[in-house]
Amino acid sequence: MTYQALTRGGQPWQPLFLQEINAHDCIGCGRCFKVCGFDVLALKAMTEDGDIVDLDSDEEIEKKVMTIGNADNCVGCGACSRVCGKNVQTHGPAEIAVSV
Ligand code: SF4
Ligand code: SF4
Numbered sequence: 001m002t003y004q005a006l007t008r009g010g011q012p013w014q015p016l017f018l019q020e021i022n023a024h025d026c027i028g029c030g031r032c033f034k035v036c037g038f039d040v041l042a043l044k045a046m047t048e049d050g051d052i053v054d055l056d057s058d059e060e061i062e063k064k065v066m067t068i069g070n071a072d073n074c075v076g077c078g079a080c081s082r083v084c085g086k087n088v089q090t091h092g093p094a095e096i097a098v099s100v
Contacts, residue, residue, distance in 0.1 A: 003096045015076025016091040021066055023052060025088045028064030032080035032089070041080065042069030 005013045023046060033041045044052050045061040052067060053059055081089050 001096055001098045002093045004093075014093060016078055016081075017074045017076040017094050018068060018071070018080060018089060019092050020090040021068060022088040022090075023065045023067070024050070025086055026065045027086055028066060029085070030064075030066070031083040031085070032066055035079040035083050038070075038073045038075055040068060040070050040074045042067050 003015065005015055007013045018040060028043065030043060033043060043055065044065055044067045045055050045057060045059075046052055046063050046065045047057075047059045048062050051059070052065065053061075055061075055064070076091070076094070078091060081091055
């Protein structure tokens with residue numbers, strides 16, 4: 001079942017949760033990090049081999065990249081998507097388990 005929400009006024013609203021960031025095309029600008037108020041995103045580094053490592057890694061760093069550090073914190077507001085100039089994020093609805 002797809003999780004759906006309501007606005008304050010009771011209108012249906014479909015949260016679209018951050019699912020993936022294309023690390024190869026992300027430029028690590030940090031704009032998405034600044035607008036997310038839910039501690040979802042984590043700035044990391046990419047090596048020449050394409051491995052994602054911590055920023056303080058001893059490995060040779062090619063560039064900074066944004067990653068999803070705490071996916072479960074996402075509320076699906078879409079703010080990060082709206083400020084990304086590289087269009088490298090994928091958002092979508094979340095499935096929830098319903099017990100009967
Ligand atoms: S959709 Fe909203 S809560 Fe989720 S990562 Fe983006 S800005 Fe943060
Ligand atoms: S705004 Fe886009 S390009 Fe910039 S760090 Fe976030 S995902 Fe990467």
